[in-house]
Amino acid sequence: MTAAVTKPLVVLVGAPGSGKTTVGETLAAGLGVAFRDTDGDIERMAGKPIPEIFVDEGEEHFRALERAAVAAALASHAGVLALGGGAVLAEENRAALIGHTVVHLSVELPDAVRRVGLGAGRPLLAINPRATLKHLMDQRRPLYTEVATATVVTDGRTPDEIADEIVTLLKR
Ligand SMILES: Nc1ncnc2c1ncn2[C@@H]1O[C@H](COP(=O)(O)OP(=O)(O)OP(=O)(O)O)[C@@H](O)[C@H]1O
Numbered sequence: 001m002t003a004a005v006t007k008p009l010v011v012l013v014g015a016p017g018s019g020k021t022t023v024g025e026t027l028a029a030g031l032g033v034a035f036r037d038t039d040g041d042i043e044r045m046a047g048k049p050i051p052e053i054f055v056d057e058g059e060e061h062f063r064a065l066e067r068a069a070v071a072a073a074l075a076s077h078a079g080v081l082a083l084g085g086g087a088v089l090a091e092e093n094r095a096a097l098i099g100h101t102v103v104h105l106s107v108e109l110p111d112a113v114r115r116v117g118l119g120a121g122r123p124l125l126a127i128n129p130r131a132t133l134k135h136l137m138d139q140r141r142p143l144y145t146e147v148a149t150a151t152v153v154t155d156g157r158t159p160d161e162i163a164d165e166i167v168t169l170l171k172r
């Protein structure tokens with residue numbers, strides 16, 4: 001007998017401000033399933049908020065916690081899973097996403113900048129959020145595309161509209 005495989009119904013990836021957490025919560029509530037966010041898992045694992053992990057231990061340490069959080073969540077969460085904006089940087093995480101339903105929430109710079117504001121709570125955007133976000137998005141766009149099984153445009157749309165489109169995609 002083979003063991004039952006637990007995997008997320010859908011994994012959300014995208015740039016900071018693409019709405020992974022916001023849309024993920026809306027989508028999970030609509031589907032009546034649990035929502036999980038690897039950023040939240042990392043904070044629980046570390047016992048402190050993400051900006052403090054960056055200050056106290058640095059980004060490398062944060063990325064190691066993130067790889068562990070992604071692997072654990074992919075293996076154990078059956079609902080909607082949001083990954084951190086930089087999770088796709090690790091080859092290990094991109095490989096782990098193969099075989100999963102992965103939706104890339106795409107966002108262009110103007111909406112992303114409006115949504116993240118001055119970057120509060122996002123250590124990588126603490127200085128010059130607009131330029132930093134542009135650089136991150138240019139670097140990561142091919143990686144989001146690589147792991148995604150579908151892309152949903154979020155610019156100028158509400159979280160409800162985006163969640164509805166994902167529900168439609170999942171029924172296919
Ligand atoms: N479609 C949308 N329209 C307008 N505002 C949005 C939309 N999606 C998210 N927001 C707002 O943008 C901000 C960032 O959203 P959210 O935290 O969900 O992004 P994220 O992709 O999870 O970012 P991060 O990678 O930093 O975790 C929040 O204030 C949220 O309310």
Ligand SMILES: O=C(O)C1=C[C@@H](O)[C@@H](O)[C@H](O)C1
Binds near residue numbers: 016
């Ligand atoms: O874009 C990034 O690299 C990050 C995004 C957030 O979700 C957090 O995972 C953290 O602030 C790093």
Ligand SMILES: [Mg+2]
Binds near residue numbers: 021082
């Ligand atoms: Mg988030």
